[in-house]
Amino acid sequence: MEPEKDYASDTPQDVSPELREFVEKYKVSYEVWPIFQVKHEGEKVQIGFELELAGTHHDPKEPPKPGCVECVTVYDDLRRIAQSILPQEDRKSRYEISVFDSSIHYSAKRKFRGEVSLTIRILHKGKFDDPTDDCEVRCLHEMEQKLSALGAERT
Numbered sequence: 001m002e003p004e005k006d007y008a009s010d011t012p013q014d015v016s017p018e019l020r021e022f023v024e025k026y027k028v029s030y031e032v033w034p035i036f037q038v039k040h041e042g043e044k045v046q047i048g049f050e051l052e053l054a055g056t057h058h059d060p061k062e063p064p065k066p067g068c069v070e071c072v073t074v075y076d077d078l079r080r081i082a083q084s085i086l087p088q089e090d091r092k093s094r095y096e097i098s099v100f101d102s103s104i105h106y107s108a109k110r111k112f113r114g115e116v117s118l119t120i121r122i123l124h125k126g127k128f129d130d131p132t133d134d135c136e137v138r139c140l141h142e143m144e145q146k147l148s149a150l151g152a153e154r155t
Helices: 017-025 069-085 134-150
Strands: 029-038 044-055 093-097 116-124
Touching: 017 069, 017 134, 029 134, 044 069, 044 134, 069 093, 069 116, 069 134, 093 134, 116 134
Parallel strands: none
Antiparallel strands: 029 044, 044 116, 093 116
């Protein structure tokens, strides 16, 4: 197995105060999930990653309701955070940001708090079912470093 690469040199130097404020305000955290594809032979192959951002309503007066105005606001700000962490240069990978699903999500890892979520899929640009490679891994690590610099925690 290859030694873990050091991506520390890619850590962003200038962090947007506005985005940092969103992370704090909505208690933004994230999780990473592998994406698998089952080949014709029955072999399960990892083909990418899902990076899920989750945020809560800010100081809610009542429990969040799916699709409410504040949910839309949280999603819009999560989308701004997501767009800010995507690699800007052309790479062999592509990124898909999920649409707003008008749902409240609950995770045991975050004590079942009501949250809005947004998922970024990190995949190959070419043949979608090729195994995950260094490009997807590098992109994920860079996105995680940018999230960390904004104050988001991995759960």
